[in-house]
């Protein structure tokens with residue numbers, strides 16, 4: 001990989017849960033280790049780096065706490081990216097702002113108009129499922145996660161029916177699945193793959209044949225980003241999985257500890273490659 005990468009502009013995209021932090025029982029305690037934080041910081045100092053997660057953007061930042069990184073939350077529906085206006089993306093979803101140091105950044109939120117419905121749905125889901133033990137509903141801002149990791153097997157069907165009954169009232173939303181989680185998302189043409197393309201474009205690398213994007217992720221929603229890299233015919237889609245599985249990724253790492261080793265090696269190589 002590194003011999004192909006020589007002289008190319010590497011751009012690094014990382015998923016969060018299951019990639020930078022191990023999958024744990026409590027979603028609120030999916031902390032990132034200090035060595036992982038240092039490795040991501042090193043990577044971000046050398047290569048443009050973005051984290052694309054299903055979590056809300058604020059929550060991922062709370063876990064990662066690095067200002068060197070770009071963040072895309074809600075499966076890419078809430079991007080804080082570099083300050084470059086793009087004609088190919090709808091201006092009505094983009095706003096620019098200044099950070100504490102006076103640097104400009106862009107917020108891109110293509111699912112803005114769904115926010116009121118998401119708020120209503122959250123309330124309804126909480127009300128409908130509060131009698132089922134172990135359910136946890138997570139507000140990911142532009143999408144909702146219904147966690148069932150702690151739900152008894154015999155209650156799962158009831159939970160699924162209740163979620164479907166709420167969803168039936170909101171035809172502009174659909175359900176996807178992750179690791180012991182049902183995710184409710186607005187039905188718009190936007191996913192982690194689109195977020196990857198958006199960030200490549202805003203960073204100014206979209207059409208460059210000299211760019212080598214690396215995307216590392218563990219979940220089904222990361223497949224959209226793997227697919228983008230496959231169809232562009234450049235870059236390294238890397239799945240994090242300890243068992244073989246069907247995927248659009250071309251490479252694999254077994255778990256977050258291997259992701260850490262990979263990032264450390266990449267940072268070391270980057271430092272010696274100029």
Ligand SMILES: O=P(O)(O)OC[C@H]1O[C@H](O[C@H]2O[C@H](CO)[C@@H](O)[C@H](O)[C@H]2O)[C@H](O)[C@@H](O)[C@@H]1O
Nearest residue numbers: 016017023024025027030053054145179180181
């Ligand atoms: O795109 P990601 O950053 O991978 O986010 C996907 C979902 O991750 C989180 O849930 C998963 O990780 C939890 C903590 O390890 C685990 O308890 C849960 O069972 C997993 O599904 C997050 O809580 C979800 O909101 C994200 O959508």
